[in-house]
Amino acid sequence: MFYDAHKRDHGFKVDPLKSLIVPRPIGWISTVDPEGRVNLAPYSFYNAVAEFPPIVYFSTTGTYGDTATKHSRMNAESTGEFVVNMVSESLKERMNITTAMFAYGIDEMKEAGLTPAPCRYVKPPRVAESPMALECRYWKTIELPIEPGNEKNAGSMVFGQVVGVHIDESILKNGRVDVAAFKPVARLGYSEYTTTDNVWAMRRPDDPRYQ
Ligand SMILES: Cc1cc2nc3c(=O)[nH]c(=O)nc-3n(C[C@H](O)[C@H](O)[C@H](O)COP(=O)(O)O)c2cc1C
Numbered sequence: 001m002f003y004d005a006h007k008r009d010h011g012f013k014v015d016p017l018k019s020l021i022v023p024r025p026i027g028w029i030s031t032v033d034p035e036g037r038v039n040l041a042p043y044s045f046y047n048a049v050a051e052f053p054p055i056v057y058f059s060t061t062g063t064y065g066d067t068a069t070k071h072s073r074m075n076a077e078s079t080g081e082f083v084v085n086m087v088s089e090s091l092k093e094r095m096n097i098t099t100a101m102f103a104y105g106i107d108e109m110k111e112a113g114l115t116p117a118p119c120r121y122v123k124p125p126r127v128a129e130s131p132m133a134l135e136c137r138y139w140k141t142i143e144l145p146i147e148p149g150n151e152k153n154a155g156s157m158v159f160g161q162v163v164g165v166h167i168d169e170s171i172l173k174n175g176r177v178d179v180a181a182f183k184p185v186a187r188l189g190y191s192e193y194t195t196t197d198n199v200w201a202m203r204r205p206d207d208p209r210y211q
Helices: 071-079 089-097
Strands: 027-032 038-043 046-051 054-061 081-086 132-143 155-167 185-187 193-195
Touching: 027 046, 027 054, 027 071, 038 054, 038 071, 054 071, 054 081, 054 132, 071 081, 071 132, 071 155, 081 155, 089 185
Parallel strands: none
Antiparallel strands: 027 038, 027 081, 046 054, 054 155, 081 132, 132 155, 185 193
16 A cells, blocks of 8 residues: 555554554653753653764654643753653553653652652753663754644654763673663554564674674
8 A cells, every 4th residue: 555644545543654663762751840840751752863972862742731842842941951761661551651641840750659860960860760861961952844734743853962871780781781681662553562572683794893
């Protein structure tokens, strides 16, 4: 089959596009507002885009609450900081609680029964239960093109530079991160998720770093 992405004439009840760009890592973004109130929310339009310096982004789609854009973006922009926490399999239900549309200023970390742990270089706390956290300094926001008739769902990309990295000792083995030890959760389409528990290696012929 083929469908026109603009007309969305696929004939299905649910647009299949997000089911085709999978699996997507989940950035579990913790921020504070200018009053220091904690916010935590998952974003699967998230990834690393550069290494030197390390840059990550999360991308917001519209809003559905009490503010003009999503709280994570507002806080990252107003305070200049955010933290990306890793969702391991054991945290999946608690991650799901933090996606709910809480009013601005409500602490989702507390609502989900998670423990705040201090960061070194930035004010937002990281999730203590998470096996990995990236402390980020906000860089810039890119407003994405607006689709006529869908203005409320306009997107934006919020970029940050990683300035500090926390790794729980339990996921380190012989100087390497052992993915099998924490099973990162990734987003598929619809309400589906997957867990990374099938790891295999394939060496690049031209890169001695990975031999
Ligand atoms: C696994 C998962 C991934 C999500 N990814 C995104 C995303 O990439 N962009 C987005 O705008 N919302 C995403 N959401 C919805 C947000 O988590 C939700 O709108 C949340 O309330 C935003 O919180 P905030 O306003 O405190 O930032 C996702 C939800 C879940 C459960």
